[in-house]
Amino acid sequence: MEEFVFYNGKKLRKGYTTGSCATAAATAATAFLFDEEAFEEIQIELPSKENLLIPIAGLEATEDGCQAFVVKDGGDDVDATDGMMIGVKVVKTSGHQIIIDGGSGIGRVTEVGLQIPVGEAAINPVPRKMIEESVRKIIGPKQGAEITVFAPEGEAIANQTMNRRLGILGGISILGTTGIVTPMSEEGWKQSISLELEMKKSQGHRSVILCPGNYGEDFVLNTLKLSSDRIVSMSNFVGYVLKEVQRLEFEKVLMVGHLGKLIKVSAGIFSTHSKDADARTEILIANLALLGMPVAQLKEIQKCLTTEAAGEIIADTGYEAVYQVIADKVKKRSEDLLKYRKHEPRIEVVLFSSQRGYLASSLPLALLKEEWR
Structure with a gap:
């Protein structure tokens, strides 16, 4: 050997x-x-x-x-x-x-x-x-x-x-x-996630809630008040897990995550570990610029080390609409990833921050809660 x-x-x-x-x-x-x-x-x-x-x-x-x-x-x-x-x-x-x-x-x-x-x-x-x-x-x-x-x-x-x-x-x-x-620790981790998804499917679930980690799970349980029986932690393997969801033919997916993690997906980055890509600030600045935020404030955003810190400037300048833009882009990028292959699950998205809580979702929050309850 x-x-x-x-x-x-x-x-x-x-x-x-x-x-x-x-x-x-x-x-x-x-x-x-x-x-x-x-x-x-x-x-x-x-x-x-x-x-x-x-x-x-x-x-x-x-x-x-x-x-x-x-x-x-x-x-x-x-x-x-x-x-x-x-x-x-x-x-x-x-x-x-x-x-x-x-x-x-x-x-x-x-x-x-x-x-x-x-x-x-x-x-x-x-x-x-x-x-x-x-x-x-x-x-x-x-x-x-x-x-x-x-x-x-x-x-x-x-x-x-x-x-x-x-x-x-x-x-x-x-x-x-x-x-x-x-x-190759990541491969073993991915296999564990696949096993969990297969188990959910064999138990009769046709929909799954994907979270990057514990913060997302806590938000699902304590804020959205949804059951834990459909939650699967996808860690940083967003693209891999979405393709596994497609392979197993789940009908619906709800992605719930912190802005600092899912903002990468809005730009088509499906492996969200910082070693692979860390363009959070650049993505945020690009979307804020398209909404018309002045250059002076964009430069302040550029100095922020976290999306939580950037959130203070966004709130002070009244550009919270950026969160809806990002949520919609996460949904579109995720659906585009699964296009042109058999079985396309419907994907919805919820974004939150640690300090401000709920930020935006691809459907009105009340509708999402009702549908996923």
């Missing part, structure tokens, strides 16, 4: 998934229990048929079986689970089945729409298959085993993940489709 990948000009070290960690721990514990072999590192087979060598951090006998531990190494993709301990306990059974379940620190699925049925441990199909195949090679076809995956810090670390939003409660998920973590 190649240990490095080049991304955005940087050489980054690959790591391994929680699924690979659980497979290695299960293999080590099984080898110790059935063959009395104590390995300091274990070679597992990935879905690609490549081999991966993973260190074993701990190995011990229990009253009824054996357990082993692996420390998650995400390489240069440092996420919430990087460095955490993942353990697996293996117990012999009288039958021939291999039963895989989650213990302490492994989440349970509580909502439909995921790959795992409600009530089961959040151990995804690929890791389950990897664990079973690896253990079966050691115990043979006629022996059974009970395998329990656990994570001592799992419940606390799960608070830093998207699990609760996906209806996975009580701990982390055991994930991975390739067994390898390629250090």
